[in-house]
Amino acid sequence: MALKLYSYYRSSCSWRVRIALNLKKIEYQIVPVNLLKNEQNSGEYSHINPSHLVPSIELKNESGQTIILGQSVAILEFLEERYNNVPLLPKDLIKRAKVREIVQMIASDIQPIQNLRVLNEVEVEKKNEWGSFWINKGFEAIEQVLTQSSGLYCVGDDITMADVLLVPQVYNAERFSVDMNKFPKIKSINERLCRIDAFSIAHPKNQPDCPIEIK
Amino acid sequence: MALKLYSYYRSSCSWRVRIALNLKKIEYQIVPVNLLKNEQNSGEYSHINPSHLVPSIELKNESGQTIILGQSVAILEFLEERYNNVPLLPKDLIKRAKVREIVQMIASDIQPIQNLRVLNEVEVEKKNEWGSFWINKGFEAIEQVLTQSSGLYCVGDDITMADVLLVPQVYNAERFSVDMNKFPKIKSINERLCRIDAFSIAHPKNQPDCPIEIK
Structure with missing residues (x-):
């Protein structure tokens, strides 16, 4: 299963994660959350992201368990630790x-x-x-x-x-x-x-x- | 030279760094920056922190060069990488x-x-x-x-x-x-x-x- 990215096209925080996923060549599927239609406050999305914010990512860990993460900067750090093929932090x-x-x-x-x-x-x-x-x-x-x-x-x-x-x-x-x-x-x-x-x-x-x- | 922490007593971001330094038992010297007296906007402090915000840390690197860093979360991550005696991030x-x-x-x-x-x-x-x-x-x-x-x-x-x-x-x-x-x-x-x-x-x-x- 490809990583799911809950994203809104004009959200700058979603855009951050899209860039990092592209740079690291990680396959992902976009699940749009329309902020103007208030979809971030729907019951369904509240379970994904209790802050009612985009982005969130959803993926399976090694034992098949579903992992959901919010906060773009935390997601960038997680991607950096998990997919270090294209590093986005210097070594120094x-x-x-x-x-x-x-x-x-x-x-x-x-x-x-x-x-x-x-x-x-x-x-x-x-x-x-x-x-x-x-x-x-x-x-x-x-x-x-x-x-x-x-x-x-x-x-x-x-x-x-x-x-x-x-x-x-x-x-x-x-x-x-x-x-x-x-x-x-x-x-x-x-x-x-x-x-x-x-x-x-x-x-x-x-x-x-x-x-x-x-x- | 002990690490210098530019701090304001009631700034919650300064407090974050003070806690981490204490947990990691890193010696530090507090340099107070009085936000109510607008000292964060003084010419002197602007060179330390161009955002005019506390905290900042100042320390020497291994080759004796002075390093200045702002942004409490970036400082916490830096302390984590440099002083890992008491880790503040899990391994998983x-x-x-x-x-x-x-x-x-x-x-x-x-x-x-x-x-x-x-x-x-x-x-x-x-x-x-x-x-x-x-x-x-x-x-x-x-x-x-x-x-x-x-x-x-x-x-x-x-x-x-x-x-x-x-x-x-x-x-x-x-x-x-x-x-x-x-x-x-x-x-x-x-x-x-x-x-x-x-x-x-x-x-x-x-x-x-x-x-x-x-x-």
């Missing part, structure tokens, strides 16, 4: 830490504050300003970290988890009209990454649940 | 993933939305409601995960990173008047953990920068 301890620092700068300090469920709690006329404010703040810090850590990609010249998180976050930044010219390092690394199949195949517009009018 | 891959899932449920889905800098952007009369809403939502999900994963602690009978994040988050919950009786698993695990020296020594009230009137 300090570089690994730098990758994870950038990962958390996105996964904790930017994405959760600008995502749909939090945005729903912000007044209508302030939504765009709110999203753009937090992304700008986060990107200013990441741009500074990248001046030290980056080569072709976020940390050195190999693709890592940090890159896996960067591309979906830049996509969100563009949706909130963030001026990417203020972040030349992020912008150029993102452009380089977007030309790679594993990233472009995982793009929202290439997902089975992407509405035709958006493709 | 699935259990490791479960620990990291709970870690991210707190580090991404709860703490960043209710922390000081986000709260500063929320209207005064809504601050308490905002914090309590997100903590309740997150704790409902964690309580459900714990029914499957927990033993004496969050995942089985050994202390893990998930526990390291749980205790400071429960402290925040109490500050936002969250009714902990709704979360019996979280409550009892938290009480068990609070009796352990590594956790209690790391408590805000036992920090050098805790104001006397709060101690």
Whole structure:
């Protein structure tokens, strides 16, 4: 049985996992969860993911038992430990830490504050300003970290988890009209990454649940 | 030179790192960063942490080079890889993933939305409601995960990173008047953990920068 990925085409956290699965050449089957139709709050999906969030993965372990995991960063770390054919963490301890620092700068300090469920709690006329404010703040810090850590990609010249998180976050930044010219390092690394199949195949517009009018 | 920890007594992310350092018996020197006096935005600290957040750690690597790292979860993973005398991740891959899932449920889905800098952007009369809403939502999900994963602690009978994040988050919950009786698993695990020296020594009230009137 192929690994199942519960995913929503435009969810940046689902996109992270799609990229990693593609990079590692792991076969997977997408099970769409439509956040606009509130499917994440259905009884059925609540058993898969008690946080009512995408993504989740479902797979069998060696003894045939079904394993379900939520939280994109935890899933990335799990995939890294289980499928190390294409490593997404460097070997060097300090570089690994730098990758994870950038990962958390996105996964904790930017994405959760600008995502749909939090945005729903912000007044209508302030939504765009709110999203753009937090992304700008986060990107200013990441741009500074990248001046030290980056080569072709976020940390050195190999693709890592940090890159896996960067591309979906830049996509969100563009949706909130963030001026990417203020972040030349992020912008150029993102452009380089977007030309790679594993990233472009995982793009929202290439997902089975992407509405035709958006493709 | 002992490891330096840039910390604020009441920052739950700083507290996470203090607990892990205590559990692993790593010597450290606290450098207080007063968030209420805006010291995180000073020019000096901006070089240490471009996100203007605590905690950060500073240490020398084997060749004597100064290493600076931000982001509490990245720091915990780094400490885990460098000082494995007291492991905070289980050996089993699935259990490791479960620990990291709970870690991210707190580090991404709860703490960043209710922390000081986000709260500063929320209207005064809504601050308490905002914090309590997100903590309740997150704790409902964690309580459900714990029914499957927990033993004496969050995942089985050994202390893990998930526990390291749980205790400071429960402290925040109490500050936002969250009714902990709704979360019996979280409550009892938290009480068990609070009796352990590594956790209690790391408590805000036992920090050098805790104001006397709060101690």
